[in-house]
Amino acid sequence: MSRILGVATCSQLKLPDRFIPLFDKLAPELDLRAPDDIERPEDVRFMLTFIPDAEAFHRYPKLEAVFSVGAGQDAIDRCPSLPQGLPVYRLEDPDQALQMAGFCAFHVLWHHREMAQVRANQASEVWARKLTGLSPTARRIGVMGFGLMGRAVAKGLVALGYSVAGYSRRMPEAEPGVTHYTDGEMDAFLAQSDILINVLPLTPQTRGLIDAAFLAKLPRGAALIHVGRGGQLIEPDLITALDSGQLSGASVDVFETEPLPAGHPFWAHERVFVTPHVACIPTPEAVVRNVRQRMLAEFQEKKSA
Structure with a gap:
């Protein structure tokens, strides 16, 4: 079989330099x-x-598929x-889902156990023990988005003893220990989420979803863990919710503008935990395996048709 020709285009991430040697080694059928x-x-x-780039696709009239190197x-x-x-495939990597689960578990514990205050006490040499509310039964967790990532996040938190609810537009396959909400039940889902984790993809329906009205539907003093996409969050509305006490804290890993600009209010806000879009990072090897499996399947289907 002749090799299937592909092109790597993304100057910001230097994709050709990173992936061409790996394709030669792990996917010899594909000539990247x-x-x-x-x-x-x-x-x-x-x-x-x-x-x-804006003109990236114009040069290639016979493309059969596009692959993202991320989720x-x-x-x-x-x-x-x-x-x-033209079919566009995003990466679905079980290892990346486990990374996301671990990241979210850390931030659930950060907000539940009020670790920002613990760190502030350390800086001031204050010994202050919190003696109540430490059990995972004291916080209800909402996982918004229940694909590969959301399911892994929910499963990990159930294992830690938390009460977990999931939300997606359609009812997914049941996950033990998880109560599920679907389209039309968003308000009820938010009302029971003491810590809300957003892992939704960015779509026309989710762009700008997390605004002042949305945040007002959470229990007062709730926390937000935002690991979906930057365009889903109205950032000034989050600041207002934090300053008013409607939210007690937020962990934000994705932003409307990345890198997060100097002087942005999130950098200095005492209730915002900023991370630089690192909730989960796929290995290059996982990307190559994913593309190889999908592309060879596509090629075989067209060949046999």
């Missing part, structure tokens, strides 16, 4: 090249990218040159 090494663009069958694909979907109907 840098844009400058493509002699016949019409031979290219797939693209590997994350944040494509998100919103930058690809927004690309003006993306051909209508």
Whole structure:
């Protein structure tokens, strides 16, 4: 079988340098090249990218699939040159889901056990013991988004003894220990979420979802762990909710503008835990395996049709 030609385009992440050697080693059926090494663009069958340039797709008329190197694909979907109907596949990696589960468990404990105050007490040399409310039964956790990531997050928190509810537009396969809410039940879901974890993808329906009205539906003193996509959160509304006491704290890993600009209110806010979009990072090897499996399946289906 001749090798299936692909192109890696994302100058910000230097995808060709990172992935071409790995494709040669782990996916010899797929011939991944840098844009400058493509002699016949019409031979290219797939693209590997994350944040494509505006004109990235114009040069390749015979593309059959686009692969994101991460769990998100919103930058690809927004690309003006993306051909209508071209399949776009985001990474679905069990290891990445485990990373997300661990990250969220840490931040649940951070807010539940009021570790920001503990750190402030240390800086002031104050010995103050909290003696009540330490049991996981004292906090109800809401996981908004119940795909591969959300399910792993919920499963980990159930194992720690927390009461966990999930929300998704459609009823998923049951997960032991998780109560589920679906479309039309968002208000009830929010009302029972003392700590809300957002792992939703960015869609037209979720853009700007987390605004003042949304945050007001959480129990007073709730906390937000935002690991979905930056465009879902109205950042000034979060600051207002924190300053008013409607929220007791927030962990924010994704932002409308990344890197987070100097002088942004989140940097200095005592109730915001800022992390630089690192909740989960896939290994390059996992990306290659994912693309290989999907691309070879696509190729075989078209060949047998």
